[in-house]
Amino acid sequence: MTVSDLTERELIARIQSHLPASPDWIAVGIGDDAAVVKPERNRLEVLTVDALVEDVHFNRRFTPPAAIGHRALAVNLSDLAAMGATPRLALLSMVLPATLALDDFEGIVKGFAATASRYRVHVAGGNLTRSPGPLIVDVTVTGTVKPRRTLTRSGARSGDDIYVSGSLGLGAAGLDVLRTRNGASGTEPCVDRYLYPEPRLRLGSLLARNRAATACMDLSDGLADGLAQVARESGVGMLVDTSLVPIDPAASAWFGGRGKDPLDEVLTAGDDYELLFTARPRSGGRLEPARRHGLAAITRIGVCTGDGRVLLQRPINGTVSEMPLPAGFSHFR
Amino acid sequence: MTVSDLTERELIARIQSHLPASPDWIAVGIGDDAAVVKPERNRLEVLTVDALVEDVHFNRRFTPPAAIGHRALAVNLSDLAAMGATPRLALLSMVLPATLALDDFEGIVKGFAATASRYRVHVAGGNLTRSPGPLIVDVTVTGTVKPRRTLTRSGARSGDDIYVSGSLGLGAAGLDVLRTRNGASGTEPCVDRYLYPEPRLRLGSLLARNRAATACMDLSDGLADGLAQVARESGVGMLVDTSLVPIDPAASAWFGGRGKDPLDEVLTAGDDYELLFTARPRSGGRLEPARRHGLAAITRIGVCTGDGRVLLQRPINGTVSEMPLPAGFSHFR
Helix, strand or coil: CEHHHCCHHHHHHHHHHCCCCCCCCEEECCCCCCEEECCCCCCEEEEEEEEEEECCCECCCCCCHHHHHHHHHHHHHHHHHHHCCEEEEEEEEEEEECCCEHHHHHHHHHHHHHHHHHCCCEEEEEEEEEECCCCEEEEEEEEEECCCCCCCCCCCCCCCEEEEECCECHHHHHHHHHHHHCCCCCCCHHHHHHHCCCCCHHHHHHHHHCCCCCEEEECCCCHHHHHHHHHHHHCCEEEEEHHHCCECHHHHHHHHHCCCCHHHHHHHCCCCCCEEEEECCCCHHHHHHHHHCCCCCEEEEEEEECCCCEEEEEEECCEEEEEECCCCCCCCC | CEHHHCCHHHHHHHHHHCCCCCCCCEEECCCCCCEEECCCCCCEEEEEEEEEEECCCECCCCCCHHHHHHHHHHHHHHHHHHHCCEEEEEEEEEEEECCCEHHHHHHHHHHHHHHHHHCCCEEEEEEEEEECCCCEEEEEEEEEECCCCCCCCCCCCCCCEEEEECCECHHHHHHHHHHHHCCCCCCCHHHHHHHCCCCCHHHHHHHHHCCCCCEEEECCCCHHHHHHHHHHHHCCEEEEEHHHCCECHHHHHHHHHCCCCHHHHHHHCCCCCCEEEEECCCCHHHHHHHHHCCCCCEEEEEEEECCCCEEEEEEECCEEEEEECCCCCCCCC
16 A cells, blocks of 8 residues: 555545644644644744655665654754754654555654654644655754844854764764664664754753853754854864764764775765854863763864864874865865 | 755855844844843744745745745744734745755755844844755744734634635745746736735734734634634534635636636645634724735635534526535645
8 A cells, every 4th residue: 555545635634643642822724725823922933944855864765763753853852952042843744665665764754753752742743745866854944043042154263162962973883783784684774873863952052041152053964064164153263183083882883894094084074963163271170961861972073263264183194293174075166 | 056055154144144133132043042132021922934945945946045935934924924023033944955946955054044134033043954855944933912902813702703814825826827837938927916915914913903803813824724723623514605705816816727616725724824813893993904004805605603514605507505624635634
């Protein structure tokens, strides 16, 4: 049985069957021309949209439907985390091949709904349409943040320390494992990280609340891209000590065993949904709440500088060299 | 030159070059992890998303890039019109084949930007990603409406009159003309209506403001679908006098010449972005402002009834018969 055996209305009913009742701030939810919601008082609103496209962002042969649904929401929540925002609602726009099995459709919806429920995101509406090609899950998420508490990419100043949360490379290793296995089963933890990345919402919220961070973004497109964007938007340079970059040991082992440099992978590969942020020097105390709550490891990897260049200190043949940043992941070139 | 000759950042710069400066209520616009905006005071927020998919909703052979961009926004604005809302911002999510000509990309963006400017919609963000297949333009739009002024599909009561705005069938005729010509040039006005439908924002706003309408939706999926949805959501029946349905004369002529019943086309074909609405009997005076301002013709086509059925009074072989509603346009079956 495929999605084309049902009408659009029946498919919407399947989606609704996996969702909880609407909170009272949703005046009009799924099923009308548009959703109507009450804004939250004394808050700014944060909006983002991100699409997962089959054969670009996931391969259906080795990505379970629940993981497609989870990731479609999680990548958007990661964008909210990077702004210091608290999520509120989602719009779910799906472009579905007529041949998509109904069970897979329901699996995607269940994965999406489970993650939405866990992060208190309410599905207020969406759109369903046919695809003549790939499966696409395009998600809009809105959230809220207190005025003057927004984290942007543009607030870093010369002298600020540069930090990353958690450890890097596990998601990229997971994708590499899946590609290598090409559908065969296995239970590596890095695969789990790739399939089910968790957005750093609590950390982002904490960094925004006590103004611990001066700039922030998520590492969905790799560390090199993150460094370049924050440096450019803030108008600063950066000096990064690559020996400090917290590469996950399992990722190092996997990439090392495949003859790849783990640092190169971490610099250019996406799929890490950790936060990159900057903080004023000697403001380490403001990071204590995040450390104390055990939200994530927080590692200082470098410092913002006054010249415009982003430089990596890398040990090569026993000596430390300063090298310019490699190009990050680019979607179109 | 195709979109794959540029980086994502360069494509975003091309988009920005066609947009006006952000208003001051957009605190963070294009280029960060998410957009940040100030909500409008004392308003409810209205949100909708709709995707245009190549070879499902448009054919690139006979849909100019500017029309793709215009329609992607207009179909969403039509949803806001049906809620009585005033548009505010848009998020533009594009899934682009690597082979898409850069000129066509810019044409789509220009068409989108021109319509956004005309309806005072500000592009606050979006997403660009590659497509392994069709071109897709997925648009999220938000707007605002005063509390207790929202138009929904569920407010019709037995005894209410049923109205449609404007005339019906021209968009469907335009699509049929384009399909018949298969890319050859021509200047039929119905083609223009199909390519550049205008959302009934002022009418929707007026119907909401003075509580003239009890229920409302747009006719993007055809009249039969509209009648069925309002009847079901409102829990009423309907009796429609098909001789009153305002079918556009040019559409009648085109479909008649092709041996098709114009009424059948209007009932089941989408691409009319007129409003279907209901109003209390003897509240015709409240419709006067809309009539007086010449926003659109407003035609009474029937009445809501107490039984659950939607019936069409159709003249067949000289006698008027009551027939149940044909099934509307269904995306998946």
